[in-house]
Amino acid sequence: MSVENDFLVGLRRIATDSGARGLMDDVAVLGDLVLTHDMIVEGVHFLPEDRPADVAWKLVAVNLSDLAAKGAAPVGILAGTGLTRDAAWNAAFVDGLGEATRAMGVPLLGGDTVVMPDGAPRTFGLTAIGRVTAAPPSRIGAAPGDVLYVVGVIGDAGLGLEIATGKRQGPEALLNAYHRPMPLLESGRLLAGHVTAMMDVSDGLLIDAQRLADASGAGVLIDLDAMPMSAEAMAFGSDRAARLRAASAGDDYALLFTASLPPPQVADRVTRIGQIVRGSGLQLVDADGSVPLPEKLGWLHN
């Protein structure tokens, strides 16, 4: 088990309040509010050479994506910022935070600022608060027979990371998908009342689908050919290998949900990609039949 999992097991013994949802979900529930807190650390979740405005954007986006998956409208954020003494970097980070909060329509309400010890990585935490009008979907509600859907496209951010790190050349749109993910707030809000389970895809479609199925005590079958990819991503290939690469890459911030009835139309692209089945685990198929699972189903930080 990883350090995080060991720790989580310990925390679950403490977090007995119903609002904690057993720490099995991405948010806490407090009346009609949902709250989420994610940390990002330099050298782990972002690169020292990343632009500070992009880091700020991502800090806000990853947390609002959790709200999107709960059908919550963002009402505010609190930012914990562990900085270095690089004044130019810090100023650019503030500008990026302003840009992100305006673009995503969420006010900055407070937080804390500290200077990290010399040589320590920049470390950020963000708490996002959202309001729901109905019980927020969890990741545990899927049942065999439910259909599995994706909102948005899969694989753009993974290619964007390869472009950012110089492994590939490619268009701005893919780079942007990696640096400037836009949480699917409006679609999440409109879909929330129609799903049996919903979560965001942050670490990779395959690993996140397996997590949803595991949490629901069921198995999941995905048709790799049905997985939605952008035209920009498909320009780099759409064969089985390319699709597996996309399905196991992280940072897309698409939404993944299950439903027992056809969902309503929303602004973002909604694609049926599979089915919840009895049993456990993940099965992959495409037009050529059963697809062996790749060694890594997604992005694990450890």
Place this chain on the structure above:
Amino acid sequence: MSVENDFLVGLRRIATDSGARGLMDDVAVLGDLVLTHDMIVEGVHFLPEDRPADVAWKLVAVNLSDLAAKGAAPVGILAGTGLTRDAAWNAAFVDGLGEATRAMGVPLLGGDTVVMPDGAPRTFGLTAIGRVTAAPPSRIGAAPGDVLYVVGVIGDAGLGLEIATGKRQGPEALLNAYHRPMPLLESGRLLAGHVTAMMDVSDGLLIDAQRLADASGAGVLIDLDAMPMSAEAMAFGSDRAARLRAASAGDDYALLFTASLPPPQVADRVTRIGQIVRGSGLQLVDADGSVPLPEKLGWLHN
């Protein structure tokens, strides 16, 4: 200006929502909820040799102390934990977090766990959410003529730090005041409706009183002889030098408030220590007359 102040000036340009209170206060306000977020970093806010359970306790206590100063009842916390791979330390931290949440009566609702890069300091952030039944006091409401009060005692934690770092020998009670501060939640709640301004004393009585006066656009006069000290602290001296040392030491998590009418009795000791006056800045007096301000009014992390 410090790195933190520069950054805060930038953040204030973004934080235009009324709930942010211009980032001038210690909490954000969202309906009947108040929210606060504080970070603590190894080597800055706590020592690598501090016991993990004490670090966990302090993380919760410093945030709940901000809620106490707003008269809020704690309803939940979200913990962001940046750990190392030291499993024994992590397990002891979880135990301490459990102990703190039970002692302070606040449920753990969620959060995030990450592993810091090798060699990086442990870094924690905590968001505390509290509920108020009336408008929470701020630190900007004091007016000339208001009386200045302290809830609790001043100086115990400063002596406790000296004991913890081997500079002094002393009783457990003082060490405990440093390692296990108890936020004055009940007193804060009962007093909140009767104050013109209130904040907690985290960095030192003198610096925090000056901040309250500055924020209120007034001056403040403190009678050093009136400052409440514990019997344990007075055993180390209660002359002017000892009192100045106590008044400029941090980590007490007492409450500081102003009122225009005598406040109600509460369980914790409430002591009248001075007055809000016209003008600006801090003046100190004792039985021997005017007291020159010490060079450092309190604990600054930079």
